[in-house]
Amino acid sequence: MTGPSLRIVTVNWNAGDLLRDCVGSLPRALTGGFTLERMVVVDNASADGSADALEDAAPGLPVTMLRNPENRGFAAACNQGAAGSEADWLLFLNPDTRLSADSLAPAFAFLANPTNGRVGALGVRLVDEAGHTQRCCARTPTPGRLVAQSLGLDRALPGLFPPHFMTEWNHADTRDVDQVMGAFLLVRRSLFEAVGGFDERFFVYYDDVELCLQVRRAGWRVVHFAGAEAYHRGGGTTDQVRGTRLFYGLRSRLQFVAKHHGPLALLAVGAATLLLEPMARLAQAALRRRPGDAAEVLRGFARLWADLPRRIPGLLRRRA
Structure with missing residues (x-):
């Protein structure tokens, strides 16, 4: 045996x-x-x-x-x-x-x-x-959780908006x-x-x-x-390309919502991700006085916006 x-x-x-x-x-x-x-x-x-x-x-x-x-x-x-x-x-x-x-x-x-x-x-x-x-370990994402994540509410008010990773458990x-x-x-x-x-x-x-x-x-x-x-170690192969890492993470987020939650949820999460999250991330970088972080945020979101036009038809077909 x-x-x-x-x-x-x-x-x-x-x-x-x-x-x-x-x-x-x-x-x-x-x-x-x-x-x-x-x-x-x-x-x-x-x-x-x-x-x-x-x-x-x-x-x-x-x-x-x-x-x-x-x-x-x-x-x-x-x-x-x-x-x-x-x-x-x-x-x-x-x-x-x-x-x-x-x-x-x-x-x-x-x-x-x-x-x-x-x-x-x-x-x-x-x-x-x-x-x-x-x-x-993590929770399965829901549209509400992802919107809260985009706005940073999971970090500011984790008791009301549980974060993706189960940080409250040891x-x-x-x-x-x-x-x-x-x-x-x-x-x-x-x-x-x-x-x-x-x-x-x-x-x-x-x-x-x-x-x-x-x-x-x-x-x-x-x-x-x-x-x-x-x-x-964590982040071992992507620390060198943080803007690229941000782009792929955000794009996969939208793909996941489109596949499992449909067009209305995609609209809500997409609006929060594309319009509100970059401002929240840039504000955080400014408060921490990290211009390098701000540059990576701009690089990641610029790539996401550039990718969006050819990605939209596929997103709308994800539930098939």
């Missing part, structure tokens, strides 16, 4: 040494209860050499590198890395994470309990360099949640295929929100398991 099998999928885009550290952490996590089918690293046209000679980071382990000539986005690359797997479980793991002996074996022991037979997706405690637990206990973060997202492979994998229309961001929503709609549980942990 070898236990369940696992494929790890990591999408890389200019992650630098973070990717090598992630791959290098894998051997210490392979401690009983499961077998590793392989780790697949999908490189989205990195230009920093981060995807080179990865076999040296974990000698002897089955690591496969897939190189894309262009950046296909996170969702598409995840699907690419998962394709053809016969493993029982898929672990989508960001390159700015590191595993330990406390990352995988405890999670598979938890899943082996018959009472957890309906767990379809699982996340673990994500910790920073100092060992502090990150608030990484993540020290195991519980069912709406969403676990895609930095460490363990999913049943058969379920992943049954729900169609990641929706590739989300280039990046909201892809994990969407997948966890589909898992729950299919009748399975999404669980934050506090008995296992992994290191997560």
Whole structure:
């Protein structure tokens, strides 16, 4: 009896040494209860050499590198890395994470309990360099929550307008949640295929929100398991392009609303996102005396406005 099998999928885009550290952490996590089918690293046209000679980071382990000539986005690359797997479980793991002996074996022991037979997706405690637990589980977005987020009300009045991430909870206990973060997202492979994998229309961001929503709609549980942990730096590959990160996050927000809530909700969230949020963000940058932040805000929203004309027909068809 070898236990369940696992494929790890990591999408890389200019992650630098973070990717090598992630791959290098894998051997210490392979401690009983499961077998590793392989780790697949999908490189989205990195230009920093981060995807080179990865076999040296974990000698002897089955690591496969897939190189894309262009950046296909996170969702598409995840699907690419998962394709053809016969493993029982898929672990989508960001390159700015590191595993330990406390990352995988405890999670598979938890899943082996018959009472957890309906767990379809699982996340673990994500910790920073100092060992502090990150608030990484989230609520499924609603139009009202997204409008409040655009206006900054979730930060100013979190008691009245709960933020996306469950910051009021210390993540020290195991519980069912709406969403676990895609930095460490363990999913049943058969379920992943049954729900169609990641929706590739989300280039990046909201892809994990969407997948966890589909898992729950299919009748399975999404669980934050506090008995296992992994290191997560956070923002490791996107800190260098904050304006671009803002653009993709806002665009995916509108795509999510269009897909799940329809034209009227899209109009409300779109108005708040496009007209009110830039003013709120610029005011915040001014109060903090961060001209660099203001420049990134302008860059992100300028790109969103430029993208909008060709995006509108697709947004209006999202519910199909």
